Amino acid sequence: xxxxxxxxxxxxxxxxxxxxxxxxxxxxxxxxxxxxxxxxxxxxxxxxxxxxxxxxxxxxxxxxxxxxxxxxxxxxxxxxxxxxxxxxxxxxxxxxxxxxxxxxxxxxxxxxxxxxxxxxxxxxxxxxxxxxxxxxxxxxxxxxxxxxxxxxxxxxxxxxx
Numbered sequence: 001x002x003x004x005x006x007x008x009x010x011x012x013x014x015x016x017x018x019x020x021x022x023x024x025x026x027x028x029x030x031x032x033x034x035x036x037x038x039x040x041x042x043x044x045x046x047x048x049x050x051x052x053x054x055x056x057x058x059x060x061x062x063x064x065x066x067x068x069x070x071x072x073x074x075x076x077x078x079x080x081x082x083x084x085x086x087x088x089x090x091x092x093x094x095x096x097x098x099x100x101x102x103x104x105x106x107x108x109x110x111x112x113x114x115x116x117x118x119x120x121x122x123x124x125x126x127x128x129x130x131x132x133x134x135x136x137x138x139x140x141x142x143x144x145x146x147x148x149x150x151x152x153x154x155x156x157x158x159x160x161x
Contacts, residue, residue, distance in 0.1 A: 003046060005076035006057050011049065011066055014058040016087060018094040035068035043069065046078045048093065050085050057081070060090045061097045 047062025057079065059066050069077050085093065 002081050003078055004081055006049065006079045008070055008073075008075045008077060010056045011047075011059055011077060011079070012056060013063050013066060014060050014090065014094070016058075016090045016094060017060065017063050018091065018098045019063055031064060031067050031071060034064055035071040038065070038068050038074055039072050043074065043078060046080050048082055048097075049079045050082050050090065058090075060085070060094050 043065060045062070045065065047059050047065050049057040049059050049062075052058055059079075060082070062079075066077065069075070082093075
């Protein structure tokens with residue numbers, strides 16, 4: 001396996017990709033949010049691709065990342081190239097990537113957001129609470145509604161945490 005930068009026009013989503021319904025599982029983060037994250041933080045996890053006979057690369061893992069990169073013109077895209085995969089291995093890799101992904105428990109997510117909010121309080125321009133359209137994280141303020149800073153989850157009985 002090697003990592004190389006590949007032009008967007010040489011990348012395409014594999015027909016073997018296990019994820020067919022891109023709307024499923026976007027309750028927390030859709031393509032728009034992923035694109036915003038990539039714009040701000042860079043691509044943290046490169047897609048896994050394999051070369052094709054026509055000189056292009058088939059995206060086996062990372063379809064949403066590819067679509068987000070296209071949306072913002074993130075070009076070239078760093079990719080992990082696997083030249084050792086047949087179709088059955090490609091399907092297995094795609095399936096494992098999607099099946100073993102676990103959503104965060106809501107309280108873990110709230111604790112992480114609260115910690116991030118605490119760290120980001122001193123950052124100029126309200127980066128943590130500012131809107132995503134203006135370059136912020138869009139976490140909202142501590143108005144009693146946002147579970148990340150309402151404090152209500154911190155007083156739950158031990159069995160409910």
